[in-house]
Amino acid sequence: MSRLKTIVRNQHGVQPLRGGHSLCQGCGIPMVVRTVLSTIRQPVVVVNATGCLEVATTRYPTTAWNVPWLHVAFENAAAVASGVVSAQRALRRRHALPADEDVTVVVFAGDGGTYDIGLQALSGALERGHRFLFVCYDNEAYMNTGVQRSGATPFGASTTTSPAGLESFGKAQRRKDMTAVAVAHHVPYVAQAAATHWHDLSVKVERAVAVDGPAFLNVLTDCPVGWGHEPQFSRHIIDAAVETCFWPLYEVVDGRYRLTYLPRRTRVEEWLGSQQRFAHLFRPENAGLVRLIQEQIDADWAALRARCDEELA
């Protein structure tokens, strides 16, 4: 059966995340959550960091979740997941849970809850080797609180705490390479994916939940409000991030890098020009910055290709 059919079939029964939530039009987060959860065949428990997804889906006394869902705070989702997984192990050993009952613990956190405030708890959980899947929905800023700069915000982006102005071109620092940070923990599966490349994402989820240990997925997704675009262009814009090599799609299995998609390598203007947060970069005085961003992307792409063991067919 094709992957699309599988996902549709899995969604046909009870949807893990149903409609009625208050995420914005054009927000990529529900696409990521549904693709991830509809790929996993065994029962799941979702642990959610504080953020858009949590706030928009669980306003008491309502819920959009049809799977067990647990939220404690912003910075500790990976630690909470460690506890759930450890209880599961202990109960299985005591025969209080059936040995063959496989419940997959999936964490969803935004880039703030992953790159910044959640980094310590995530690092600890990856190092300890718990069997869980951590999915970062990376929309490159603190969107829930109103578009503030994070460690994932790209160089040159204007946010409410790194605004472009007469003496500023937006964020003056490069974004953190969180995928590489996860790889440095020697975990069995790490991948970078994008919300709109659902087939690629789904394959990665399947591989991630099959490994005996922690898995980390860094999934780029858009935020129409924070990025400054009309909701109907989400897909086009996320695709532009991939095609320009701003956000390459690859996986790292037991430390071995592999590209999973060969991008067209279009000019970075295609990506930058689609969003209001980069509009100031196209002013004449900032022309050098666009060139600089292109050079950074080219250098990163060359370094990634050099790390990949096999060429993509």
Added chain:
Amino acid sequence: MNDVRLLTGGEAVAHAMRQVDPDVVPVYPITPQTPIIQTFAKFVADGRAHTEIVNVESEHSAMSAAIGAALAGGRTMTATSSQGLALMAEIVYIAASMRAPIVMALGNRALSGPINIHCDHSDSMLIRDSGVVQLFAENAQEAYDLMVMAPRIAEDARVLLPVLVCLDGFTITHSAEPVSLLPDDDVARFVGPYHVPNDVLDTTRPTTQGPFAMPDYYFELRRQQAAALEAALDVLEEVASDFGQQSGRRHGALESYKLDGATRAIVALGSTAGTVKDVVDELRDEHEPVGLLKLVSFRPFPGRAVAAALASCARVAVLDRADSPGGTPPLHAELAAALYGGDVELAGHVYGLGGRDLHPPDVREVFAGTAAPHIGLRGERCLV
């Protein structure tokens, strides 16, 4: 049958944990709590307990993992002190709100700064309003006993809240005393199996736990949580009676020591109660009508029982091992509220911050009404 051993308070707590045999124990080291987790880790390494130890990277993650484990159906215990409690304070509040029946030993230690490793109660008082139960031990035996009682209180359907067993850093955690241990089977029977009403791992009956509550529901949810803490007073007395039958030692919310006919009394928490008892004995021999009210339960605060216990007293002195800069120290404030409207003279003293000892002559001065507001504090001339 009567297994008496020479144990430090930390070791005694670890033995209680071994006998309870929890499913999950997240651990992170901090003085003076560390002997608890390392003694317990060795029990697990030797197969004497069957627990998943989670070597977390901070106390913040210790409490976070504890919530995940407790709500996923695992009996969960942990331990901390001072800065560790301060770091996890955010999550202690949420543990109470999520009604996670976690048991935590707290080796009481002064908060920084300046950094200090010795005992006071500023760490406990930092989370005074978090909604958790806080029980104070006088010695190693009580620390052991309260640790065995704690799961029953925490997991009672009327409570479902974290329970902290507080033991004074070094004075109790590191001092060896004879401790009588119950037989392992008796403890296992006493605590019984663990059960949470809404198991997060139950995928056939999915629950949404830790949702977002706005002004239309937040107040009601907070009130439910406060009511559960109030209910813990009755549950504590029930569990204390059961434990008393089992062990011959009963630890209710408070202990009245020679308060019959007393006209002067001291109110104190923790190991200081032992020092005060010695002085009470001496003064009673000298025909002074003095007594001690030892509080075991600081949260919930047994206000009515406190007022009743002190009914005969004309003067009450409160010993606070924590200050409230710019306000009234916590225990003093509780006593002022509990005794309000009565005809009693109330004095408050702050003592023992950062591990400074309280000596029997100091306690005599408190009873005599001649002690300073800050007992044992030297003048500014001692500072360089």
